[in-house]
Amino acid sequence: MKKIFLSMLMLVAAGTAFAQMTPEEKAALKAAQKEAKAQTSQGIKLRDEVSALYQANQAEAAKGENKDQEVIDKNAVLIKQKSLQANELLAKALKSGHVAQKQLFDANKALDDVSRQLLNPELNLAANKQTFDTLTFAKSVDGVCQGCYGQLEYGNPKDEFQKPYLVSAKLKMPTLITYYAYLCIFYTETKNLEGAMAAYEKYANFAKTYPKVANEPEVANPQYPVSQFAFNLYYTAYTLKRYDLCEKFYKEALQFPDEGSHNFVVSSRPQIYLQQGDTAKWIVALEEMIDADPASTNAEVATQNLLAYYSKKGTQAMSDFADKMLAKDPNNKMANYGKGHSLFSQEKYNEALPFFKKSVEADPEYVDGYNMCGMALYRQAAENYYKQIYDKKFKSKDELNKAEEKLVKSLYREAATYFETCREKAADKPELWAGPLQTIYKNLGQKAKAAELDQYTK
DSSP states (O other), rough: OOOHHHHHHHHHHHHHHHHHOOHHHHHHHHHHHHHHHHHHHHHHHHHHHHHHHHHHHHHHHTGGGGOOOHHHHHHHHHHHHHHHHHHHHHHHHHHHHHHHHGGGHHHHHHHHHHHHHHHHHHHHHHHOOOOOOOOHHHHHHHHHHHHHHHHHOOOOOOOTTHHHHHHHHHHHHHHHHHHHHHHHHHHHHOOOOOHHHHHHHHHHHHHHHOGGGSSSHHHHSSSSSSHHHHHHHHHHHHHHTTTHHHHHHHHHHTOOOOOOHHHHHHHHHHHHHHHHHHHHHHHHHHHHHHOOOOTTTTHHHHHHHHHEEEEEEEOOOOOOOHHHHHHOOOHHHHHHHHHHHHHHHTOOOHHHHHHHHHHHHHOOOOOHHHHHHHHHHHHHHHHHHHHHOTTOOOOSSSHHHHIIIIIIHHHHHEEEEEEEHHHHTTTTOOGGGHHHHHHHHHHTTOOOHHHHHHHHOO
């Protein structure tokens, strides 16, 4: 009774709205309704023809060795042609919103029927890794989804004719989400971004689009995480330099729980801004990388890039940036290295040394940090050595030698330990340690060790 009463109210409301229309609007509405009715009728008629052709093929195939394959093939072509025509007519009619209420169930069922005739052959081809018609596959998936859901919306569970179809639609509907996943994969692999995006949106919004099946397991917990497709689209857009689309899928792509994929998304974003010449956004993106995971390799690379950028703007700019990073994390390897480098470039070797030492404390494998620890001590030693020579307060050579032993040689010895560590960890990079290490050994009177390094310095 309630349903009947509601239908009557809707009819009254529709009648009132119609009465308020201008003659032109009424004429346009009637024309649209007439067109939708014709499209629906034609679509249903084509569905029936398709059904007859399908049954004929089934009967022919049942003959086994006596079957006429030519007839089967000819019918298969007609089935696809007529199904495509019916799919287009019925989808257009239903989309118009002008299909009569009493025809809605039949129209949706017919759309489901013909779309499934299109879908199954393409599925078989795809399953056998054969070339298939992606466009037909996409149309058929849309048609089956719309047709199944339309039956659920407009069908009557108490109608004995409709009842089995409603049960079937209820069972089929949740599984259809996976077909949009397949479409997204197919389109992405062929770098058809527009097609992939359309499939992604339908996959991601399946539960919202079809709320009657939102709580079904296949829909609530789909086979593939939405973020996986977002990453695929982000990656494809990046390779095609469609950076506007990268921005569109960035946040969702970040959620894909694959470490390599996550790192790619994080590290590629600043490169996008660099390619676009947007330095301000490039800096922000790098700083976001650092803040998101300060201990990560991405954060280290980001800090390195920013230090290089600010170093070109002068020592003070580099020092200020390093201070900013150290305020957030006093143990930041690259920030300590950068701060030390800014002081080193000002010949403040003694002040630079603690920062270089902190960089290797943060990462005991950091070769550049060991190198700069050695260089800071080496420069101090050299500075003190020449200072002793020209300092007039030393009245004798013996007094000078004592000062040298105390001030200079101790610095050389400490520097040597860092250069030797550097040598151990980067034996293939003698340019980092051979020259200063040889000089140190010469100045310390260790001729054999100095001579051993000739092979690297010539």
